[in-house]
Amino acid sequence: MQNNLILVPQGSLEGYIQAVNTISVLTAEEERALAERLQQDGDLDAARQLVMSHLRFVVHIARSYAGYGLPQADLIQEGNIGLMKAVKRFDPSVGVRLVSFAVHWIKAEIHEYVLRNWRMVKVATTKAQRKLFFNLRKAKKRLGWFTQQEVEAVAEELGVSAREVTEMEARLSGQDQAFDALDDDEGESFAPVHYLEDKSSDVAASFEHDNWEHHAMHRLSNALEALDERSRHIIQARWLDDNKLTLQELADHYGVSAERVRQLEKNAMNKLKGVLEA
Template identity: 70%
Template sequence: MSSTQLQPMQQLVPGGDLSAYIQTVCSIPVLTAEREKELAEELFYQGNLEAARQLVMSHLRFVVHIAKSYTGYGLPQADLIQEGNVGLMKAVKRFDPEKGVRLVSFAVHWIKAEIHEYVLRNWRIVKVATTKAQRKLFFNLRSAKKELAWLNNDEVHAVAEDLGVDVAEVRRMEGRLSSVDIGFDADADDETGPVAPVHYLEDNSSDPALVLEADDWEESSHQQLSYALSELDERSRDILQARWLGENKATLHELADRYGVSAERIRQLEQAAMKKLRAAMEA
């Protein structure tokens, strides 16, 4: 396929000007059954990509029609159409002209399957359906709830029987459909939605008893540290202060030069001092 032939296909993308896209694809003539079969045979038996392009282009209007039925999920229509187009291309690739059915009838399944996957991935932060049965239940139950409020017991059993799932599964899915996503630490000033869970957590920073306990523990720790350091010999204390307590941490080699010993000896003295310090702190 030449770049000249590809250019119109590249321009047919449901991007910013969705109205222009829809107008363009709806202006592409629908193929007759004879021409469709001829193109399908060229693709199926000869791998003719130009035939595939014509089959896809002539069916883009049907993707738009199907995608419009999913506008109630609050997702961009352009994205729904784009996903449907992916399903259409998969259908064209797998279409067998000898089956005796029109391409549009065969492609509906593939178009809806791609749109369904997109909806389930993007409708909520938390997935509401993962198994095949749950996905079927999700779309059927959401369609039914456009006309109904909460299902009564008879309606729940009727849906479960029609779809071949447990009653408990229907009730769980109904609860998921009625729930909303909430950010854990959403802004407390946002009055348009539910209060974020983080705002229900207890704030212990202002509890007088806990504040006093923390201050006492900090003071006690400082006293223990001071006492433990005073029990060390002067060289060990200086090594720990230079290595851990000063703003500019000294290296082993710097301390080795200061005391006229090897860096390994400084490391041994440091480890021995740390061991004594931990023992004094834990006593």
Template identity: 65%
Template sequence: MGTSLQPVDVLAPGANLNAYVQAVNGFAVLSAEEEKELAEKLYYHEDLEAARRLVLAHLRFVVHIAKTYSGYGLSQGDLIQEGNVGLMKAVKRFNPEKGVRLVSFAVHWIKAEMHEFILRNWRIVKVATTKAQRKLFFNLRGAKKRLAWLTEEETKVIAEDLGVETKHVREMEGRLSAYDAAFDAGSDDDDDTAYQAPAYYLEDKRYDPAVQLENADWSDSNAASLAKALEVLDDRSRDILQQRWLNEDKATLHELAAHYGVSAERIRQLEKNAMKKIRVAMEA
């Protein structure tokens, strides 16, 4: 086939995109008779070797489609990889009895995977979620003949061509013209520009006197409730909780077991029962 690459390699383009393109172009193009024979082997006998040959022969077609989406600023390698997933789905579902070539059937699956990838990665904020919005997203860029905003007449023409309302065209045009802004200042921003980041306009409430007073009251209230709840325990249970949870240097179960002359499991039971009593007392 003119290349030493394994099938797994050509399904996932690496850093050298030119080498990948050259490699997939080395796979022979199938004639209609060869394609039908392979498709029948896969369709009727689940022949995986036939599936492999069908996929490899059409990888160049995925590269061709990926180039048509170069205007979205996304990696061509990533687009090709997503398109290859669509190609494999198409090969798996291809029925040779329908009388069409695989390339005609596969184009839908390849584009569908690329569309999903573009919509997931083109912007941080989703620009197209409904079926009508997705249709506009992939057609409006090609419909605009210049960089300026659409005129009223141009908007009407595009709306009629795509079968949508003019307000939806305007809305999508605004989304396409917008850009993502970083929340925090960039690492290379200087003092004169860093303040423009949205993060600098949020109020820092950590040092708000009212918030600090509320936190202090809450802490004092919890401490008082815990001290009162500890009074319901017997001396041993209180000491176990004190040494296990409240002291800075916390004791282990085995250390307490040795101190009280019981098993570590008995200390664990006493600790568990004491916790239940504390919880009930604090909720009362």
């Protein structure tokens, strides 16, 4: 496996883990020398060696987040991003090992990934909520809700109010739910869409509309009866039938010019208008 590909888990996850575990761990002297090359000369090969030698450490941290139900490979990849950020900022003159410095950056990237993907709706947005989210997950040792005594104990331990603990516990216990009902629910689902007001359905307005249409059609029918047979047929064929005829088609039917049909149509329309307005 090439070194430039090993940063991202590909294929078998177990194969990736086995590969990173074969990479030698640096001694303190080797690590310091590589960090100085990176810091002073911008040596990218030194940065690569520092990253590669700590990939196994990222795997170890990522495994501790397995309980969130997210892909292990994605957790590792996010942790690797944090490791690379740590290598870029590492100062060997401080006197601490890279592994101690990098843990913050690795966990920070994994935390961001978990919060973005654990639920469709974010459960924690502020810094305090994020801290409470991860600490509460650790504090919840059993299934079921906290008792009031447990809530107060956790709140005191984490330095937050009991209300904040209760709210976060409710968020942790909640589940994502589809807005629309599933096709196979057969009316048994309680999807949010069922609780929305259907403003398109107004019984009174619908009845009024239907009544007006019936009244209008009745008046039009009576008005048509006032026309002679030819005029009535021209209006019917030109405006009311599904397959409407052209002026020329009607002219051919009656053996007159298209202009004569247009005049008959105009006269019929004027007569209809007069009857309907009466």
